[in-house]
Amino acid sequence: MDVEAYLERIRYREASNPSTHRPTIDLLRSLHRAHLFTVPFENLDIHIGRTITCDEPRILHKIINERRGGFCYELNGAFAALLRELGFSVTMFSARVARDDGSLGPEFDHLTLRVDLVQPWLADVGFGDSFLEPLPLEDETEQEQAGRIYRVIPQPASSDREFALEVMAKSQWKKQYVFTLQPHVLSDFAGMCHYHQTSPESHFTRQQICSLATSEGRVTLSENKLIETRSGARLESVLAGRDEWRAELKARFGVVLPS
DSSP states (O other), X not given: OOHHHHHHHTTOGGGSSGGGOOOOHHHHHHHHHHHHHHSOEEOHHHHTTOOOOOOHHHHHIIIIISOOOBOHHHHHHHHHHHXXXXXXXXXXXXXXXXXXXXXXXXXXXXXXXXXXXXXXEEEOSSSSSSOSSXXXXXXXXXXXXXXXXXXXXXXXXXXXXXXXXXXXXXXXXXXXXXXXXXXBOGGGGHHHHHHHHHOTTSHHHHOOEEEEEOSSEEEEEETTEEEEEETTEEEEEEOOSHHHHHHHHHHHHOOOOOO
């Protein structure tokens, strides 16, 4: 991997000479935020008929050289590769995403990361609208970030040491996903990666989306709608057509789709 090119892609110039930087929680926090502010969560390849594979070199080329984003298998797969090159100890976990009715999706529904330092941390740059900085993994301390409160807690009825990522929503804790501490490799997620880009039951095949965290909130292109969240206020506008959609895609996210 070209570490310098990756750091330039996420506009992290403080680490221009990564060999001088030790893996610390401060560095992890900075890289995590930088990634979320520059590399969008998007599923656009699915809607232009371009296959997504759990292949690290191909994913890195897409994010670094094509200056694209991706969904969890791509974003967290690439981030894990970057962290390892910088000396971090990283483990991939399978997570089951919580549905609106409270049920959970299947195994390998989502890819999330454990980063081991003095203590283990949950890192995730591939879930979309979620935490901006890593969360303590085996510490139930509530973490406030950007006006939201998060926690990672063990599931009491689980025999496999399951943990849940939860966010406080409308005065109630809401699960975002549940995971175990079973280590995995990127190729383990290939089946669900294929499912999410081919099945009519997958929400990724039902609508195209491109979303990026900002210093004030988030900006999202969802089909023909441009949605901006600024300091808790939501602004929504309908785009006139495909030309305006492509213009916003380039201006807001730096994404230019192949012809």
